Every structure is written in C-alpha cells, then in structure tokens.
Amino acid sequence: MGKGTLKKALLNQTRDLNLSISATTRAARPGEVHGQHYFFVDQVRFREMIEEDAFLEWAQVYSNLYGTPREFVLNHLQQGRDVLLEIDIQGALQVKEKMPSGVFIFIYPPNLKELAFRLVSRGQDSKDSIEARLAACENELKHIDYYDYLVVNDKIDRALQKITAIIIAERCKIKNLNMR
Amino acid sequence: MGKGTLKKALLNQTRDLNLSISATTRAARPGEVHGQHYFFVDQVRFREMIEEDAFLEWAQVYSNLYGTPREFVLNHLQQGRDVLLEIDIQGALQVKEKMPSGVFIFIYPPNLKELAFRLVSRGQDSKDSIEARLAACENELKHIDYYDYLVVNDKIDRALQKITAIIIAERCKIKNLNMR
Numbered sequence: 053m054g055k056g057t058l059k060k061a062l063l064n065q066t067r068d069l070n071l072s073i074s075a076t077t078r079a080a081r082p083g084e085v086h087g088q089h090y091f092f093v094d095q096v097r098f099r100e101m102i103e104e105d106a107f108l109e110w111a112q113v114y115s116n117l118y119g120t121p122r123e124f125v126l127n128h129l130q131q132g133r134d135v136l137l138e139i140d141i142q143g144a145l146q147v148k149e150k151m152p153s154g155v156f157i158f159i160y161p162p163n164l165k166e167l168a169f170r171l172v173s174r175g176q177d178s179k180d181s182i183e184a185r186l187a188a189c190e191n192e193l194k195h196i197d198y199y200d201y202l203v204v205n206d207k208i209d210r211a212l213q214k215i216t217a218i219i220i221a222e223r224c225k226i227k228n229l230n231m232r
Numbered sequence: 233m234g235k236g237t238l239k240k241a242l243l244n245q246t247r248d249l250n251l252s253i254s255a256t257t258r259a260a261r262p263g264e265v266h267g268q269h270y271f272f273v274d275q276v277r278f279r280e281m282i283e284e285d286a287f288l289e290w291a292q293v294y295s296n297l298y299g300t301p302r303e304f305v306l307n308h309l310q311q312g313r314d315v316l317l318e319i320d321i322q323g324a325l326q327v328k329e330k331m332p333s334g335v336f337i338f339i340y341p342p343n344l345k346e347l348a349f350r351l352v353s354r355g356q357d358s359k360d361s362i363e364a365r366l367a368a369c370e371n372e373l374k375h376i377d378y379y380d381y382l383v384v385n386d387k388i389d390r391a392l393q394k395i396t397a398i399i400i401a402e403r404c405k406i407k408n409l410n411m412r
Contacts (some may be wrong), residue, residue: 058285147314201404221401224381224394226338 061212068133078116109146141192155222158199241392248313258296321372335402340378378410
C-alpha cells in the first residue's frame with residue numbers, strides 16, 4: 053500500500069487534521085475545484101507569492117510551479133487544528149527552515165528498512181559502504197536527521213497506528229499545549 | 233481510576249516495557265520477593281549505593297529509604313526495552329539530571345485540568361494568581377516545564393491511549409533509533 057492510501061486513512065480517522073491545499077500554476081483538470089483541490093494561480097501571481105514569502109515551500113515540476121501557502125497552514129494552527137503536508141525532502145527542508153516547530157515524519161518504503169536503520173545507527177558500517185548501496189535513495193537518507201520520526205510503511209495498519217500515535221503524542225507535549 | 237490502575241494496564245498491554253524495581257531499606261512484607269517487588273538492602277548498603285552514584289533517584293520516606301537502581305534501568309535499555317518509573321516530582325528532577333534522554337510524562341488528576349493548562353499557557357493569567365489557586369499542588373506544577381508530556385488522567389482509557397501513543401511515538405523518533 054502506498055502513501056496515498058496511508059494519507060486518506062489518516063485524514064479519515066484523525067480529528068482536527070486537515071490536508072494542506074497547494075497553490076499551483078498548472079491548469080485545473082475537469083472536476084478540480086479552486087480552494088478545494090488546489091489554489092489555481094498564474095505564473096505572475098505565483099512569482100509574486102514567492103517574493104512575498106507566502107510559501108512554506110515551493111518547487112518546480114516540469115513547467116509547473118507548486119507551493120504550500122503559509123497562510124492556509126497558519127490559519128488552521130491558530131484554530132487548534134493540525135495540517136498534513138505531503139512533501140518530499142526538498143520541501144521538508146524548506147518547511148523546517150520556515151517553521152522549525154513543525155513535526156517531520158519520514159515515511160519509508162519497507163524494503164529499505166534495514167538500510168535506513170543502518171544508516172542512522174552509530175558507525176556500524178562505513179558511511180561510504182552504506183552510500184554505495186543506497187545510491188538510489190542517497191539524497192533522501194542523508195537528510196534523515198532533519199526529521200523527527202521514522203515510520204516504515206511496511207503494513208498500512210502498523211504505519212497508520214504509528215503516525216496516529218505520533219500525532220496524539222505531539223498533542224500531549226508540554227511545549228505544544230500553549231498553542232492549542 | 234488512580235495511577236495504580238493506569239500503570240497495571242499499561243504494563244499489561246505494552247511490549248518491551250518493564251516496571252523499575254526499587255531498592256528499599258524497609259523490611260520485606262509477607263509475600264514480597266527480593267528482586268521482584270523490591271531489592272531489600274540495609275541502611276549501610278543503601279548509603280554505600282548513594283555514594284557509588286548507583287541510584288537514578290532516591291528519597292527518604294519516614295525512616296525508610298527508597299531508590300531507583302541505575303544498573304537495572306540501564307540493563308533493560310541496553311536490551312532494547314523501556315523501563316517505567318513511577319516517581320514524584322522530586323524523583324523526576326533527579327532522574328532528568330542523571331538521564332536527560334529520559335521521557336517524562338506528567339500524569340495529572342482530572343479536576344485540576346483547567347488549572348494545569350492555564351499555568352502552562354502564555355501569561356494569560358498572572359503567575360501570582362495562578363499560584364494562589366494552586367497552593368496545594370504549587371510545587372508540582374512549577375516544574376511542569378521539566379516534563380516532556382502532560383496526560384490528564386480523566387478517563388482511564390483515554391489516558392492509557394495517550395501514554396501508549398507517547399511510547400510508540402518515542403520509539404519512532406530518529407534520535408532514538410540507534411538505541412534500539
């Protein structure tokens with residue numbers, strides 16, 4: 053089961069958790085609603101928003117721009133709700149810089165589980181040997197220390213239980229209580 | 233339901249979690265087994281252990297001494313198991329100094345819930361006015377920032393779910409993976 057299934061199940065069963073809505077310059081597809089699936093903006097407006105520091109993160113994918121509007125996220129947080137961002141490493145690094153209090157969960161495919169654990173373990177293997185074996189996901193794993201949690205997506209129920217536990221636990225944190 | 237019920241349920245349903253066994257100078261009661269209910273030691277040995285820094289925390293209760301042996305806890309951690317310590321604020325402060333990587337959960341009685349939230353919220357009420365109302369538990373709440381999590385023990389199932397979530401989440405933490 054992929055990350056999409058995990059995401060849907062998580063949003064369905066977690067109270068006060070919303071999916072972030074991205075801004076994009078790509079054209080709306082049939083059935084897509086502005087403000088529900090995406091915020092559809094043109095290139096000029098998107099570039100303006102970058103200048104205004106209106107994004108927690110943004111990226112170019114082929115000729116289209118995608119970004120996470122900061123205001124949408126902050127509005128939800130101020131209402132005591134959490135916002136789920138489904139982003140890659142590059143996005144996560146940008147968000148972490150702009151919002152270091154965010155909670156960063158590294159969702160990892162099951163077949164690389166052992167390798168992930170090895171890379172983060174203390175110098176059991178040489179860094180070079182690990183990197184050679186992890187060529188394909190080298191860049192991702194190098195940044196694992198920027199994340200707070202690792203969840204291996206081996207079985208959907210187990211991964212879901214872990215992510216749910218992380219959300220519940222974070223909501224019990226003393227340092228987060230004054231934000232809720 | 234009190235903390236005892238919560239503790240038993242937690243230990244029953246959580247894998248790789250053991251209750252810490254305290255050392256004490258008090259006499260064993262009928263049915264109490266050395267190394268199972270307590271480590272029974274005499275005053276001389278207990279004082280030696282204090283000198284040897286063998287306790288994560290210790291306290292005198294009336295004429296008896298009670299302490300958490302460091303070795304018991306470390307042995308379990310090295311085997312990838314977690315250890316539950318049921319201690320008061322004074323104990324928690326000692327443990328935090330000796331083992332800052334520990335996870336500290338403040339279990340709070342339900343009727344003081346609102347007051348607890350107020351004290352940790354940012355300057356909504358004056359510190360003086362809160363402290364006056366919280367005279368009885370003043371000392372405990374003053375130290376809440378030393379804890380990582382707050383769990384209000386309002387309903388046993390809810391409190392249990394939260395503590396379980398905290399344990400699962402902590403086990404997913406990147407910084408803890410190399411210890412397991």
